[in-house]
Amino acid sequence: MASAEIPFSSYHRLYVGGEWLAPSTGAFDEIPDPATESVFGRAPVGGVREVDAAIAAARHAFDHGPWPRLSTAERAARLEPFVAWLAERGDAIVRLIVTETGVAQGIARAVGYDTSVAVGRAILSLARTDLDRNLPLETVPLPDGTANVGAGVVVREPIGVVSVITPYNFPLLMGVVKSMQALVMGNSVVLKPSPFTPFESLLLAEAAEAARLPQGVFNVVTGGVDVGSLLTSDPRVDMVSFTGSDAVGSLIQAQAAPTLKRLVLELGGKSAMIVCPDADLDLAVAAGLRSMTMHAGQACGLTTRHIVHNSIKADYLERLTEMVRGVKIGYGLAPGVTMGPLIRASQRDKVESYVAKAHADGGRLVFGGRRPAGFDHGFFYEPTLFDGLSNESAVVREEIFGPIAVVIGVDSDEEAVAIANDSDFGLAGTVWSRNMGRAFEIARAVRTGGVSINGGPGNFSVHAPFGGIKRSGFGREYGIEGLHEYSYAKTIRFRTA
Template sequence: MATAYSFSARLYIDGRRTDGRAGTPVLVRNPATEETIAEVPGSSAADVRLAVEAARRAFDEGPWPRMRPAERAAVLLRMAEEMERRLPELVAVNMTEAGSVRALAESLQTRVPVAHLRDMAERVMPRFDWERPMDPTITPGLGITQGVLRREAFGVCALISAYNFPFFLSMMKVIPALAAGCTAVLKPAPTTPLESLLIGDFADAAGLPPGVLNIVTGDVEAGRELTTHPMVDLVSFTGSDTVGRMVYTQAAASLKKVVLELGGKSVNIVRADGDLDGAVRAAFMGITAHAGQGCSLLTRTLVHESVHDELVDRLTAALAKVKVGDPADPATTMGPLISEAQRDKVEKLIRVGEEEGARLVCGGRRPPGLDRGYFVEPTLFTGVDNSMTVARTEFFGPVGVVIPFADDEEAVRIANDSPYGLAGAVWSADTVAAYEMASRVRTGAVAVNASSAGVIPRAAFGGYKQSGLGREWGEFGLDEYLQTKTVSWAAR
């Protein structure tokens, strides 16, 4: 079937749109209605190889890596202008392919990545230390030497994105890769390819040279081709820790650099003197925002035993008011999960929680009256021990747990007793104590008296432990796509 949108939902290879070489077509479904909204070409292994070869030529022979940073920044700004012009279209696509409610589609899903793009071109690139002189040094036997430390593009990058924030996550890879002077092949998730394919239009409008950015589709086969191809120098992957380990293993054979942004079971710590209103809002958003499909959402609430019952009562009351349904309905406050398989996984984990003895205080079922769409009620468990599956496994669904603690030492111990370490929050009227606790929690970001550390471009996003390797956003993300070269000479 033809796409329902105005743009060409076809592969983008070497600056041209193509239907590919007879890969299996990808059907894109609206997760709220289960209706097929578009059919896009499925990339074969041959298509992926063509895209990699185009990126290799563009890097080795084309102008992009040899442009001055200011010249590349000008192209990126033109891309941002085109994205801003077509924001309504991006929002509409996001709501139908990813199932976002409008408020989320108009903010984090679309406007925020454009803000990151502008920040890279306007703030980071002009100030970045692309070349650093080395002071003359007297070295015994070598005399006086001096030189320059250069930051140079890493090469051809494979960018593999996830389904939950399709445009945002793809752009968090495309932005630093292009800013660094790299060339790239982007592969979005097979369930949400449309927004990423649209980036090809923005590249054309901005005058990006052919081959610098290529966009393919596909699933396991296409991903394996990217992670093992000898012409690829760097792999950046966002997704589950299970698949992340596979990507890491596949890339290791040719010693590619790997950047991984993986899962989380992020902790929301509420001390006895914490702001319960704010802490409840954070826990509420951790469960309901994008139906819990976010790696940094706060889904594991640790609360001091003296205020445990009050927090649970407030949170349960708030969850009972959530309107679950089609994001096209303005009254909807929480949409669907992305697929039937994801809903099945979440429902299975909920059953495991009940079997292990956790107390289901709300939700846990499919909402009544919604016979189509991949919906699950907002769900909360109490009576949870941190050793339980529901406390240790990432649901990627609208499920949260509440665990009591007696003192700060126990809270930190429980917080760090997790295979993940992506995000967190600490709530306390004693900001010094909150800061000290935040410094002891082993996660990549911790917010004090806030629901998250934000999505500001100046932050560094990434995790500890099985939450990943490397950092994204701003100058930290740019640094991942650069090599450091020493050029030295004798000073006489």
Template sequence: MSSHNAFWRGESSRLLVDGTLRHGRAGEFPTLNPATEEVLGLAANADAADLDDAVGAARRAFDDTDWSRDTALRTGCLRQLNEVLRAHGDDLRALTVAEAGVPVALTYGPQLDIPVADLMWFADLADGYAWSQDLGVAAPMGVRSRRTVRREPAGVIAAITPWNFPHQITFAKLGPALAAGNTVVLKPAPDTPWCAAALGRLIAEKTDFPPGVINIVTSADHSIGARLTDDPRVDLVSFTGSTATGRSVMTTAARTLKKVFLELGGKSACVVLDDADLAAACAMAAFMVCTHAGQGCALATRLLVPRTRYDEAVEATVAAMSRIRCGDPTDRRTICGPLISARQRDRVEGYLALAADEGGKIVCGGGRPAKHPKGFYVEPTLIAGLTNDTRVAREEIFGPVLVILPHDGDDDAVRIANDSPYGLSGAVHGTDPDRARSVAARIRTGTLSVNGAVWYSADAPFGGYKQSGIGREMGVAGFEEYLETKLIAEPA
């Protein structure tokens, strides 16, 4: 891919504003390889004026063009983007591994290939969607009226994305937002600006998206996101990130009464019932929490096991986790790569120190792997001996860290699983499917896996209860987050 290959030669990335690739007015900022700590290159650094231009372009594209009304144009552009992304997939794959530290094996699934394919699902959905519904004739207050419900795009969307799944989360916002007829200003995390900038260059150079429909603004200035949320020209904010930042987004958006979608943190529980295959369930929990070094909001980071088999469960989990090594993300055998940054590694190590202060015991891992003196690695870690009221058991760590907790039967397991400010995901393991299904039904989370089944799919809504967010992403529910409802009454 010409854009990506140019990046490797040291060329800086660009912003995409009003269909044009341009430098940021605030200069440039570096992006790092988290596996080597080397500077990959420079990214365009937007300032408030760049953001103002991007929002203005999105506003004009929505208000003054046929984009919002031309479904065929929108779905055609999405299908074209899918083709372009697939054609440049290997270059995007290498870029994602280098910048985000994503194990390359995951880019053949949820880190790249699957979300690219998901764009087609949203294009097909828009083509067949019932944009209007006839409610028939009624006579409210004696006036015969024919009522029609119309679904229309919300307007200008501020899409603010994190670094852990730089393509999946971006396309989970762009796909439905664009298919629904909105225009978008995308503000990616400063840790992964090139992933977003490569997308911007492909859109500008290889697709027929009209100017202003998609704008991509990279910046090292975190206040840019707040400005975007506060801008009265923005109609809806779609944010994925920490719960703390989500609160700020919601507060700022309230000043102009914007609609908000928030996909936030999690501290999900993997519940192992007393009739489960204990070793298999513990091995699956260990594998999942180490995937992408635990940098996934929906990963289960609390392992709830029968108290009578607690020691056995600890032993089984240690055996499984000890076989998982931190590795070079370019190696196809690696599932646990580096953390994204030194800052994130410090955060994880702070929680490991806190675990000891709270009376816990690190029974596996807990340090930096000697094999990787460079890179932001933390060993897969299991913490035992804590209760569910400790900070380490309650707060999101975002690293390859699993806390194992005992329960005293199904009711107690449900109580502990639900005793959390979060409610994003979880898992249940048990031999009796009816019993496992009954337990799953009582756990208050947005997604749940029973006996290893996978809930992630383009047609499946994703989101959380409680402080894990507001609204749903993906599926028809995710598409409709980007729509407004209008009722038109005419004389009958």
């Protein structure tokens, strides 16, 4: 693995119109390492002036520049150096991901970095396929008694200026997925990261500069609510792609409504894992543990509702309790660490408030429920499991984004599906059973954007569309479906003679 260094702590400017600009506000945020609480970098804070300039640059690049008029294959060729720049800096990027987000090194490399590069390459490969579609030939009778043969084609065309707003948990991956899908389809992009994790987006600006993308095609601005509101309401913006909470997603939809912007909203979830009596419990329990410990529970697709048949529930709880003892909490780059901290003290406070709600609702604490001993610094919290809560409890119904899960006992597959579907969300889910036919029928019955059976194939597929229904949002990322979200279909019909 190449290890070119990245001086991320020196990213003190924003990337607008192909230039690095100091923030006109003169403001900088001190970004702490979530594991130590020590400041590791000062990030520029953009304001209305910078985001206005970025939107103007993106608008000009789309309306007057060459980018949207290239073929998708030509744009893919221009983006190859973008992905190559990332591929050459693996070790340094992994260290940045761990330092900025607090995630354990294994997840930082596998999900934060390796998947980002793989997705980037897959997007370029898909862009080189024929995305247009020929309409079937049709015989059209003419008034003189002869006939004409009609034909047509459906072509994919770019939407325009795309605002990309990414969350704090996997900012590099989300930045690559959204921005590259938008770019390869001919759009221009203004990327705004979470104020908690600005550096992984600013390094994407450096990758864009290394790729020599046309001025204004890719822009990165940081900032708060004022910056975000302009990106979701300005009439010069044609589309918003957002990943985050359902509450913010509903605000974005309202802000985008007056100008009828295209939206892709991936808004998290409260996904269920259904464990049948004939499940391989070793595999199911391991998955149940990951649902709490992966990125300290800060991932939208985690299955934090464990719906377990009562005939095996006691065994499931016993095995999970034993397995949690092997979780090593700590600094993400330390050897053997499998779970890092939460992103900020405010998020840890939120987790603690939900633990209090679970106790108030009569939940039985199986394990966890406190800050781990021996940590004077860092926003750490133990993986926490509750039993005995009804499906109406706030801990069961609301997305927490922390290392908390609940176990709910059921007596039948039908009851399991009913509880799984009794949710405001619908993003992901898993089914665990040795009977593949049974598992497939349950998967079909669960109302959600995606379901894996027995952990799925064991890999992340860049070809599988990902997204949700209900309050988990709409639109899809990855695969052909992801590219189509960032383009529109234009039908061109003609006669053959």
